Amino acid sequence: MTAGSSNASPQAFAFRVLSRDGAARRGLVSTPRGEIRTPAFMPVGTAATVKAMFPQDVRATGADIVLGNVYHLMLRPGAERVAALGGLHDFMNWPHPILTDSGGFQVMSLAKLRKLDEQGVAFQSxxxxxxxxxxxxxSMEIQRLLDSDIHMQLDECVRLPCTEQEAERAMRLSLRWAERSRKAFGDQTGKAIFGIVQGGETPALRVESARALAAMDFHGLAIGGLAVGEPQEVMLAMLETVMPHLPESKPRYLMGVGTPDDIVQSVARGVDMFDCVMPTRAGRHGLAYTRFGRVNLRNARHAGDPAPLDAESPCESARIYSRAYLHHLMKAGEILGMMLLTEINVAYYQQLMAGLRGAIEAGRLADFIGATKEGWARGEGARS
Structure with a gap:
């Protein structure tokens, strides 16, 4: 079997909780293509690539799973073409688990001339x-053609703030689409489908959505429609509202989140899986995430600084390149600068997740979060 082969042994998708610390859980998702250690952060590989990174380098940061997107892949190169080329794993040379987002959010945010009704959403590319x-x-057909390991139901995601009436309409439509998505997914050995809780910032709607989805036999449940403009306290309040109504035995995925602080706060409330474009997008724009917080490498203060970003980082690129060099690369528009900072950021996010997993196992999550926040508070002038 070649290194990029997508062949997988038939086995059931499974999730088990290994340890707890309060509401936080350390767990393991098992798929035919490998295990996913939770809490997990999924680097976003929207169009069959984590931007500015080689697949083997993404894996080397500690990532167990990446995310692909139905909307982008259906438009280019096309799901049927990807299937003809052996599926998404072979196509992008990532033989490990892949989750595919259903495309609903991107249709709402990117597509032209959208028209949504009970059937679905018609749009222009x-x-x-x-x-x-x-x-x-x-959406289920496309995800089957892509051969992803975790499929997401099609839903309608409304931006916050919105009226309660608009949130209720979108939530109920998403529930009807959830039933159709679950039926269309069928019974695929080794694969999983997750439902998506909607309901805006109205607790009663969130609870109704969570309870209805919990009864539909999904393999996991996601919380959608957050990190779309609302304050962090609203996001956390919705998590606290929803969590008691989600099955303990299934993974919980907070979609599109987020900053390191969003992640640690959400893990403490029982979330198992995350994704966000933030670490890759920030890297392409000169921002580095470190245990000392964010560092803006475009800032002139770094022009003559010979120190690395973090001399003690497990990520080699954070240790061996000076801040002055990284500043130079970004100011010169060199692609290498974007590549190095993206790698550093994805590696930091994976280090954060590993730290959270270890802290939960040791029963010291509160101490870990406190020490992590203290490090961020030191700011970008800090040195190891």
Missing amino acids: HIDGSRHLLTPER
């Missing part, structure tokens, strides 16, 4: 203006 119809059934 932001790339070439071509017309498409994305239904729950078509």
Whole structure:
């Protein structure tokens, strides 16, 4: 079998909680393509690539799983083409687990001339203006063609703030689409489908959504429609509202989150899985995430600084390149600068998740979070 082969032994998708510290859980998701240690952060590989990183380097940071996206892949190169080329794992040379987002959020945020109804959402591509119809059934078909390990139901995600009436309409439509998505997914050995809790910032709607989805036999449940403009306290309040209504035996995924602080606060409330473009996007724009907080390498203060970002980081790139060199690369527009900072950021996020897992196992999560926040508070002028 070649290194990038997507062949996988048939076995059931499974999740088990290994240890707890308060509401926080350390667990293990088992798939035919490998295990996912939770809490887990999934680097975003929207269009079959984690931007500015080689797949083997993504793996070397400690990532067990990456995310791909139905909307982007259906438009380019096309799900049928990916299937003909052996599936998404072979196509991008990532033989490990992949979760695919259903495309609903991107349709709402990127597509032109959207028209949404009970059937699905008709839209024009932001790339070439071509017309498409994305239904729950078509989203499941695309994810099956891509051969991802975890599928997501098609849902409607509304931006916050919105009216309670708008949140209720979108939540109920998403529940009907959840039923259709679950039926279209069927019974695929070794694969999983997650439902998505919606309901805006209205507790009663969130609870209704969570309870209805919990009864639909999904393999995991996600919390969607957060980190879309609301304050952190609203996000955390919605998590605290929803968590008691999600099955203990299934993984919980907070979609599109987020900053390191969002992550540690959400882990403490029982979330198992995360994804966000933040570490890769920040890296391409000169921002580094470190145990000392964010460092803006475009800032002139770094121009003559021979110190590395973090001399004690497990990530070699954070140890061996000076801040002055990274500053130079970004000011010069050199691609290497974007690559190095993206690697450093993804590695930091994975180090944070490993630290959270270890702290939960040791029963010292509060101490770990306190020490982590103290490090961030030192600011970008800190030195190891």
